[in-house]
Amino acid sequence: MRVVLDTNVLVSALIIQTGNPAAIYRAWQEGRFTLLTCAEHLDEVRATLRKPALADRIKPYKAGALVNEMKKLAEIVEGLQSVCRSPDPSDDFLLALCEAGRADYLVTGDKSGLLILDQHEGTRIVTASAFASLFG
Secondary structure (H helix, E strand, C coil), rough: CEEEHHHHHHHHHHHHHCHHHHHHHHHHHCCCCCCCHHHHHHHHHHHHHHCCCHHHHHHHHHHHHHHHHHHHCCCCCCCCCCCCCCHHHHHHHHHHHHHHHHCCCEEEECCHHHHHCEECCCCEEEEEHHHHHHHH
C-alpha cells in the first residue's frame, strides 16, 4: 500500500502520542505501508515544525527525527507534474505526489480542502480516522 501523509497528520502524530495520527505513524514505522514523499513535502514538514507555536510543543530532536526518518525510510518521488485541483493551491503538490507515486491513499485532516475532493486519479483521499481503521 502506497500512502501520502499530509503534513498535518505527521505533525499531529508528534504532538499527541495517542490517537489516529500516532497509530498511522507507528504503522508506517512498522513497515505496514510505504510512505511517499518529495522534496517539497519535506520542505513543508521542516517549515511547519519550525513555526513558533509548534516548536514550543515539539522537541527539536523529535522534529529532526521525523524528517530524518522520512528521508531514510520513505520513498522519495521525483519528477512531479503540475496539478491545479486543490481548493488550496499550496496543496496541489500533494496531489502531484499522489499521481507520480501511484499512491493508494492520501491521508489528511484538511476538511475544507483536500477531503472535499474525495479522490484524485487513483488515490482515495481519506481522514486519519478512516485510514487508521484499516489497521484496527
